[in-house]
Amino acid sequence: MNPICPNCGVELDANMQACPLCNYADFDNPPKSDQVVSIPEIPQKSKTLSDYVSLTPVQKRKLFWEVSAIILISGIIVTLMIDFVSAKGITWSKYSITACLVLFANITFLSFLRHRLFLLLSGSFLFTSVLLVLFDLYNKDIGWGTRLGIPILFSLYLIFFLFALVLRFTRQHGFNILAWLFLASGLFTLCLDGILSVYTKGVINLHWSLIVTVCIVPVAAILFYIHYRLKKGIELKQFFHI
Secondary structure, three states: OOOOOOOOOOOOOOOOOOOOOOOOOOOOOOOOOOOOOOOEEEEEEEOOHHHHOOOOOHHHHHHHHHHHHHHHHHEEEEEEHHHHHHHHOOOOHHHHHHHHHHHHHHHHHHHOOOOOOHHHHHHHHHHHHHHHHHHHHOOOOOOHHHHHHHHHHHHHHHHHHHHHHHHHOOOOOHHHHHHHHHHHHHHHHHHHHHHHHHHHHOOOOOHHHHHHHHHHHHHHHHHHHHHHHOOOOOOOOHHHOO
């Protein structure tokens, strides 16, 4: 018959020198009835966190997509119910419902097409453009969405696509990435200024964007110089000791 721990009552093996549960070792002197050795608490890792960490990147993205779907669908249902109760129909809730659906479409593209940049940006641009058109229709065809919003959106997506291509084909990432980012920002200001002038005056008339671009180009040139002349190929993380 195996011995019993005099402190906690756990059955022990014959060759054990201490109790594996409470670490009691003085078997020759059992504790008094009113004196029990405390059992140390063993920290345990959260099972939920452990399960999440063990997931593959694809499974994590799928889980994020599922959670996003549940949250957005719940938001749509709640807004519909509130709108029906307060206004006896679908009034203001159509804006939030449309925004939630477009957001869900963008999350879907980001979750499953993240490595296919052209399809990701094309799908996101299409659904976001639909959002602007629907907002125009909801407001009885005001026109700002189609004549102003979509052109600005197209220029933003196009510049982001070109910037992503530059990052993909750039072997060494350093200050040159900041330089390209500054140039992309300057290009977007030119597009924005031109689109706004066409929308308001009917002609392309650049003003403030030229000043911004003139200020940006020297900064980008300095960053290119630092990257290729002084610290050729240096990583930003190494430079800033991150």
